[in-house]
Amino acid sequence: MPPPPLAALVSGAAVPPVAGIAAPRAAAHAAGPTPAPASTAAPRTTAKTTATTTPQTIRTASSATLYKGGLFVDTNGEAARAAATLSSQGRTAEASAARTIAQQSVATWLGGWFTDAQLVQKIDATVAAAEKKGTTPVFVTYNIPNRDCGSHSAGGSADNAAYLRWNQLVTSRLAGHRAAVIVEPDALALISNCPTQTNGREATIAAAVAALADAGVPAYIDAGNSNWVPPQTMAARLKAAGVDRARGFATNVSNYYPVESERAYAEKVSQASGGARYVIDTSRNGRGWKGTWCNAPGAGLGSVPSVQTGSTKLDALLWIKTPGASDGQCNAGPAAGQWFASYAVQLVANRKVG
Secondary structure: OOOOOOOOEEOOEEOOOOOOOOOOOOOOOOEOOOOOOHHHOOOOOOOOOOOOOOOOOOOOOOHHHHOOOOEOOOOOOHHHHHHHHHHHOOOHHHHHHHHHHHOOOOOEEEOOOOOHHHHHHHHHHHHHHHHHHOOEOEEEEOOOOOEHHHOOOOEEOOOHHHHHHHHHHHHHHHOOOOOEEEEOOOOOHHHHOOHHHOOOHHHHHHHHHHHHHHOOOOEEEEOOOOOOOOHHHHHHHHHHOOOOOOOEEEEOOOOOOOHHHHHHHHHHHHHHOOOOEEEEEOOOEOOOOOOOOOOOOOOEOOOOOEEOOOOOOEEEEEOOOOOOEOOOOOOOOOOOOOEOHHHHHHHHHOOOOO
Protein backbone atom coordinates (compact mmCIF):
# COMPACT_ATOMS: atom_id res chain seq x y z
CA MET A 1 0.00 0.00 0.00
CA PRO A 2 1.31 3.44 -0.84
CA PRO A 3 2.04 6.05 1.76
CA PRO A 4 -0.27 9.02 1.89
CA PRO A 5 0.42 12.26 0.07
CA LEU A 6 3.84 13.66 0.81
CA ALA A 7 2.54 16.91 -0.53
CA ALA A 8 5.09 18.05 -2.96
CA LEU A 9 5.07 16.46 -6.39
CA VAL A 10 2.62 16.09 -9.23
CA SER A 11 3.73 13.49 -11.76
CA GLY A 12 5.51 15.36 -14.50
CA ALA A 13 5.70 18.70 -12.72
CA ALA A 14 7.12 20.12 -9.54
CA VAL A 15 4.69 21.56 -7.03
CA PRO A 16 5.68 24.27 -4.57
CA PRO A 17 6.08 22.77 -1.10
CA VAL A 18 3.10 23.27 1.20
CA ALA A 19 3.81 25.14 4.41
CA GLY A 20 4.13 22.88 7.43
CA ILE A 21 4.62 19.67 5.45
CA ALA A 22 7.96 17.96 5.00
CA ALA A 23 9.69 17.89 1.64
CA PRO A 24 9.04 14.74 -0.42
CA ARG A 25 11.04 11.61 0.27
CA ALA A 26 11.38 8.20 -1.27
CA ALA A 27 8.65 5.68 -0.58
CA ALA A 28 10.64 4.22 2.29
CA HIS A 29 10.26 6.66 5.17
CA ALA A 30 12.62 7.02 8.06
CA ALA A 31 11.72 5.48 11.40
CA GLY A 32 9.09 7.23 13.44
CA PRO A 33 9.55 10.64 15.02
CA THR A 34 11.39 11.29 18.22
CA PRO A 35 9.61 13.36 20.84
CA ALA A 36 9.60 17.05 19.92
CA PRO A 37 10.55 19.77 22.41
CA ALA A 38 7.57 20.86 24.47
CA SER A 39 7.57 24.27 22.82
CA THR A 40 6.87 22.79 19.37
CA ALA A 41 3.73 20.92 20.38
CA ALA A 42 1.57 23.44 22.16
CA PRO A 43 -1.09 22.06 24.48
CA ARG A 44 -4.71 22.40 23.53
CA THR A 45 -6.47 25.46 24.86
CA THR A 46 -9.49 24.70 26.99
CA ALA A 47 -12.58 24.57 24.81
CA LYS A 48 -15.99 23.03 24.79
CA THR A 49 -15.83 19.48 23.55
CA THR A 50 -17.22 18.71 20.09
CA ALA A 51 -16.94 14.95 20.51
CA THR A 52 -20.15 12.98 20.03
CA THR A 53 -18.81 9.74 21.51
CA THR A 54 -17.37 8.82 24.89
CA PRO A 55 -15.41 5.74 25.98
CA GLN A 56 -18.76 4.27 27.00
CA THR A 57 -20.64 5.00 23.75
CA ILE A 58 -18.04 4.32 21.06
CA ARG A 59 -19.61 0.94 20.29
CA THR A 60 -23.25 1.92 20.72
CA ALA A 61 -23.64 5.39 19.20
CA SER A 62 -25.46 5.57 15.88
CA SER A 63 -23.48 6.34 12.74
CA ALA A 64 -25.43 9.59 12.45
CA THR A 65 -24.25 10.58 15.91
CA LEU A 66 -20.66 9.55 15.28
CA TYR A 67 -20.51 11.46 11.98
CA LYS A 68 -22.66 14.36 13.11
CA GLY A 69 -22.79 17.06 10.45
CA GLY A 70 -21.55 14.70 7.74
CA LEU A 71 -18.06 14.03 6.47
CA PHE A 72 -15.42 16.75 6.32
CA VAL A 73 -14.29 17.95 2.88
CA ASP A 74 -10.80 19.46 3.00
CA THR A 75 -10.63 22.39 0.58
CA ASN A 76 -6.85 22.40 1.02
CA GLY A 77 -6.34 18.67 0.61
CA GLU A 78 -3.92 17.02 -1.78
CA ALA A 79 -6.33 16.93 -4.71
CA ALA A 80 -7.16 20.61 -4.29
CA ARG A 81 -3.49 21.55 -4.19
CA ALA A 82 -2.76 19.41 -7.24
CA ALA A 83 -5.65 21.06 -9.10
CA ALA A 84 -4.26 24.51 -8.41
CA THR A 85 -0.78 23.56 -9.55
CA LEU A 86 -1.96 21.79 -12.69
CA SER A 87 -4.22 24.71 -13.58
CA SER A 88 -1.30 27.14 -13.24
CA GLN A 89 0.62 24.98 -15.69
CA GLY A 90 -2.19 24.97 -18.24
CA ARG A 91 -2.90 21.26 -17.78
CA THR A 92 -6.64 21.79 -17.98
CA ALA A 93 -7.94 18.22 -18.17
CA GLU A 94 -5.71 17.03 -15.34
CA ALA A 95 -6.65 20.02 -13.20
CA SER A 96 -10.34 19.32 -13.80
CA ALA A 97 -9.96 15.70 -12.67
CA ALA A 98 -8.16 16.77 -9.51
CA ARG A 99 -10.91 19.29 -8.75
CA THR A 100 -13.54 16.57 -9.13
CA ILE A 101 -11.75 14.45 -6.55
CA ALA A 102 -11.24 17.46 -4.27
CA GLN A 103 -15.01 17.96 -4.00
CA GLN A 104 -15.36 14.79 -1.91
CA SER A 105 -14.38 13.86 1.63
CA VAL A 106 -10.99 12.11 1.70
CA ALA A 107 -9.28 10.80 4.83
CA THR A 108 -6.21 12.55 6.23
CA TRP A 109 -3.21 10.23 6.58
CA LEU A 110 -0.78 10.54 9.50
CA GLY A 111 2.67 8.98 9.74
CA GLY A 112 6.35 9.42 10.36
CA TRP A 113 6.84 11.70 7.36
CA PHE A 114 5.67 14.44 9.74
CA THR A 115 7.86 15.63 12.60
CA ASP A 116 6.00 15.74 15.89
CA ALA A 117 5.45 19.48 15.51
CA GLN A 118 4.15 19.03 11.96
CA LEU A 119 1.91 16.19 13.09
CA VAL A 120 0.35 18.41 15.74
CA GLN A 121 -0.10 21.20 13.22
CA LYS A 122 -1.72 18.88 10.68
CA ILE A 123 -4.17 17.36 13.13
CA ASP A 124 -5.07 20.67 14.77
CA ALA A 125 -5.62 22.42 11.44
CA THR A 126 -7.78 19.60 10.09
CA VAL A 127 -9.88 19.39 13.25
CA ALA A 128 -10.33 23.17 13.34
CA ALA A 129 -11.41 23.31 9.70
CA ALA A 130 -13.88 20.47 10.23
CA GLU A 131 -15.34 22.06 13.36
CA LYS A 132 -15.76 25.36 11.55
CA LYS A 133 -17.96 23.51 9.04
CA GLY A 134 -19.67 21.39 11.69
CA THR A 135 -18.48 18.18 10.01
CA THR A 136 -16.48 15.11 11.04
CA PRO A 137 -12.94 14.39 9.80
CA VAL A 138 -11.53 10.92 9.22
CA PHE A 139 -7.86 10.24 9.94
CA VAL A 140 -5.63 7.27 9.09
CA THR A 141 -2.72 6.19 11.28
CA TYR A 142 0.04 4.61 9.17
CA ASN A 143 3.21 4.28 11.20
CA ILE A 144 3.34 0.71 12.49
CA PRO A 145 6.88 -0.73 12.74
CA ASN A 146 7.99 -2.68 9.64
CA ARG A 147 5.12 -1.16 7.68
CA ASP A 148 4.18 -2.84 4.39
CA CYS A 149 6.71 -5.66 4.98
CA GLY A 150 9.39 -3.56 3.31
CA SER A 151 7.47 -3.05 0.06
CA HIS A 152 6.54 0.24 -1.67
CA SER A 153 5.56 1.90 1.61
CA ALA A 154 8.26 0.51 3.87
CA GLY A 155 8.96 2.42 7.04
CA GLY A 156 7.14 3.15 10.26
CA SER A 157 8.17 3.69 13.85
CA ALA A 158 11.47 2.27 15.10
CA ASP A 159 9.76 -0.20 17.43
CA ASN A 160 6.45 -0.87 19.17
CA ALA A 161 7.24 1.41 22.11
CA ALA A 162 8.06 4.30 19.78
CA TYR A 163 4.84 3.64 17.90
CA LEU A 164 2.73 3.83 21.03
CA ARG A 165 4.38 7.11 22.01
CA TRP A 166 3.56 8.45 18.55
CA ASN A 167 -0.02 7.18 18.79
CA GLN A 168 -0.40 8.91 22.15
CA LEU A 169 0.51 12.23 20.53
CA VAL A 170 -2.16 11.65 17.88
CA THR A 171 -4.66 10.70 20.56
CA SER A 172 -3.89 13.77 22.66
CA ARG A 173 -4.75 16.09 19.75
CA LEU A 174 -8.02 14.32 18.95
CA ALA A 175 -9.32 13.98 22.51
CA GLY A 176 -12.49 16.00 22.99
CA HIS A 177 -13.00 16.49 19.26
CA ARG A 178 -15.30 14.77 16.81
CA ALA A 179 -13.26 12.48 14.54
CA ALA A 180 -12.85 8.87 13.44
CA VAL A 181 -9.56 7.02 12.95
CA ILE A 182 -8.71 4.19 10.56
CA VAL A 183 -5.95 2.24 12.31
CA GLU A 184 -2.97 0.95 10.33
CA PRO A 185 -3.98 -0.22 6.84
CA ASP A 186 -2.65 -3.70 5.98
CA ALA A 187 -1.04 -4.21 9.40
CA LEU A 188 -3.11 -7.25 10.39
CA ALA A 189 -3.56 -8.67 6.91
CA LEU A 190 0.22 -8.68 6.31
CA ILE A 191 1.08 -10.64 9.45
CA SER A 192 1.31 -13.86 7.42
CA ASN A 193 3.55 -12.21 4.82
CA CYS A 194 6.36 -11.23 7.18
CA PRO A 195 5.78 -12.99 10.52
CA THR A 196 9.32 -12.37 11.78
CA GLN A 197 8.82 -8.61 11.35
CA THR A 198 5.45 -8.36 13.07
CA ASN A 199 6.13 -9.67 16.57
CA GLY A 200 3.77 -8.07 19.05
CA ARG A 201 1.80 -6.31 16.33
CA GLU A 202 -1.67 -7.31 17.53
CA ALA A 203 -0.90 -6.31 21.11
CA THR A 204 0.55 -3.01 19.92
CA ILE A 205 -2.54 -2.19 17.89
CA ALA A 206 -4.71 -3.18 20.86
CA ALA A 207 -2.83 -0.71 23.06
CA ALA A 208 -3.18 2.02 20.44
CA VAL A 209 -6.91 1.38 20.09
CA ALA A 210 -7.35 1.38 23.87
CA ALA A 211 -5.66 4.78 24.09
CA LEU A 212 -7.99 6.18 21.44
CA ALA A 213 -11.01 4.62 23.14
CA ASP A 214 -10.06 6.03 26.54
CA ALA A 215 -10.02 9.46 24.87
CA GLY A 216 -13.47 8.86 23.37
CA VAL A 217 -12.13 8.59 19.80
CA PRO A 218 -13.80 5.89 17.66
CA ALA A 219 -11.34 3.70 15.77
CA TYR A 220 -11.71 1.23 12.92
CA ILE A 221 -8.93 -1.37 12.70
CA ASP A 222 -7.98 -2.25 9.15
CA ALA A 223 -9.18 -5.73 8.17
CA GLY A 224 -7.82 -6.22 4.66
CA ASN A 225 -10.33 -7.03 1.95
CA SER A 226 -12.62 -9.76 0.66
CA ASN A 227 -9.89 -11.47 -1.39
CA TRP A 228 -7.08 -11.61 1.15
CA VAL A 229 -7.47 -13.15 4.61
CA PRO A 230 -10.39 -15.53 5.39
CA PRO A 231 -13.09 -13.93 7.58
CA GLN A 232 -12.55 -16.24 10.56
CA THR A 233 -8.80 -15.65 10.52
CA MET A 234 -9.22 -11.90 10.29
CA ALA A 235 -11.80 -11.93 13.08
CA ALA A 236 -9.31 -13.72 15.34
CA ARG A 237 -6.66 -11.12 14.54
CA LEU A 238 -9.09 -8.29 15.19
CA LYS A 239 -9.99 -9.75 18.57
CA ALA A 240 -6.32 -9.97 19.48
CA ALA A 241 -5.91 -6.38 18.27
CA GLY A 242 -8.58 -5.04 20.61
CA VAL A 243 -11.57 -4.67 18.33
CA ASP A 244 -13.79 -4.90 21.41
CA ARG A 245 -12.55 -1.40 22.37
CA ALA A 246 -12.78 -0.04 18.82
CA ARG A 247 -15.82 1.13 16.92
CA GLY A 248 -15.08 -1.66 14.47
CA PHE A 249 -12.97 -2.30 11.38
CA ALA A 250 -12.32 -1.06 7.85
CA THR A 251 -12.13 -3.01 4.60
CA ASN A 252 -10.92 -2.47 1.03
CA VAL A 253 -8.51 0.35 1.92
CA SER A 254 -6.70 1.42 -1.27
CA ASN A 255 -8.25 -1.51 -3.10
CA TYR A 256 -10.82 -2.08 -5.82
CA TYR A 257 -13.31 -4.74 -4.76
CA PRO A 258 -17.03 -3.97 -5.21
CA VAL A 259 -19.10 -2.85 -2.25
CA GLU A 260 -21.24 -5.99 -2.49
CA SER A 261 -18.21 -8.27 -2.08
CA GLU A 262 -16.85 -6.19 0.78
CA ARG A 263 -20.17 -6.12 2.61
CA ALA A 264 -20.48 -9.90 2.38
CA TYR A 265 -16.95 -10.29 3.75
CA ALA A 266 -17.41 -7.63 6.41
CA GLU A 267 -20.65 -9.14 7.70
CA LYS A 268 -18.88 -12.47 8.21
CA VAL A 269 -15.99 -10.77 9.99
CA SER A 270 -18.44 -8.80 12.13
CA GLN A 271 -20.38 -11.89 13.15
CA ALA A 272 -17.16 -13.67 14.10
CA SER A 273 -15.73 -10.72 16.03
CA GLY A 274 -18.60 -9.87 18.35
CA GLY A 275 -20.74 -7.65 16.13
CA ALA A 276 -18.20 -4.96 15.32
CA ARG A 277 -19.31 -2.24 12.91
CA TYR A 278 -17.37 -1.41 9.76
CA VAL A 279 -16.59 1.07 7.00
CA ILE A 280 -15.66 0.36 3.37
CA ASP A 281 -13.21 2.27 1.18
CA THR A 282 -14.91 3.04 -2.14
CA SER A 283 -12.32 5.50 -3.44
CA ARG A 284 -11.32 3.39 -6.45
CA ASN A 285 -13.74 0.47 -6.68
CA GLY A 286 -16.11 1.89 -9.31
CA ARG A 287 -15.01 -0.71 -11.88
CA GLY A 288 -14.13 -3.55 -9.52
CA TRP A 289 -10.93 -5.56 -9.29
CA LYS A 290 -8.60 -5.11 -12.27
CA GLY A 291 -5.99 -7.76 -11.58
CA THR A 292 -3.49 -5.65 -9.67
CA TRP A 293 -3.54 -3.38 -6.62
CA CYS A 294 -0.84 -0.99 -7.86
CA ASN A 295 -2.24 1.87 -9.98
CA ALA A 296 -4.62 -0.61 -11.57
CA PRO A 297 -5.38 0.25 -15.22
CA GLY A 298 -9.08 0.71 -15.91
CA ALA A 299 -10.02 1.56 -12.32
CA GLY A 300 -12.59 4.24 -11.55
CA LEU A 301 -13.84 6.27 -8.63
CA GLY A 302 -16.41 4.43 -6.54
CA SER A 303 -19.51 5.56 -4.70
CA VAL A 304 -19.07 9.00 -3.17
CA PRO A 305 -18.41 9.04 0.58
CA SER A 306 -21.57 8.83 2.66
CA VAL A 307 -22.74 7.96 6.16
CA GLN A 308 -24.97 4.87 6.22
CA THR A 309 -27.88 4.82 8.63
CA GLY A 310 -29.57 1.51 7.89
CA SER A 311 -30.00 -1.50 10.14
CA THR A 312 -26.77 -3.27 9.09
CA LYS A 313 -23.34 -2.93 10.68
CA LEU A 314 -22.12 -0.65 7.87
CA ASP A 315 -21.34 2.82 9.25
CA ALA A 316 -20.09 4.58 6.13
CA LEU A 317 -18.68 4.37 2.64
CA LEU A 318 -15.45 6.38 2.76
CA TRP A 319 -12.65 7.52 0.50
CA ILE A 320 -9.82 6.37 2.73
CA LYS A 321 -7.22 6.13 -0.01
CA THR A 322 -6.56 9.46 -1.74
CA PRO A 323 -7.70 8.82 -5.33
CA GLY A 324 -5.03 10.18 -7.66
CA ALA A 325 -2.12 9.55 -5.29
CA SER A 326 0.24 6.97 -6.77
CA ASP A 327 0.57 3.50 -5.28
CA GLY A 328 4.22 3.39 -6.34
CA GLN A 329 6.44 3.08 -9.38
CA CYS A 330 4.25 0.62 -11.25
CA ASN A 331 1.99 0.93 -14.29
CA ALA A 332 3.73 4.20 -15.23
CA GLY A 333 3.15 5.73 -11.80
CA PRO A 334 5.54 8.02 -9.92
CA ALA A 335 6.85 7.24 -6.45
CA ALA A 336 4.29 6.20 -3.86
CA GLY A 337 2.32 9.14 -2.51
CA GLN A 338 3.00 11.54 -5.39
CA TRP A 339 0.08 12.89 -7.40
CA PHE A 340 -0.42 10.77 -10.54
CA ALA A 341 -2.22 13.29 -12.75
CA SER A 342 -3.01 11.07 -15.74
CA TYR A 343 -4.26 8.31 -13.45
CA ALA A 344 -6.60 10.75 -11.72
CA VAL A 345 -8.03 11.58 -15.15
CA GLN A 346 -8.67 7.86 -15.71
CA LEU A 347 -10.31 7.43 -12.31
CA VAL A 348 -12.71 10.29 -13.00
CA ALA A 349 -13.47 9.11 -16.54
CA ASN A 350 -14.28 5.61 -15.25
CA ARG A 351 -16.13 6.70 -12.13
CA LYS A 352 -19.21 4.92 -10.93
CA VAL A 353 -22.41 6.73 -11.84
CA GLY A 354 -25.44 6.37 -9.59
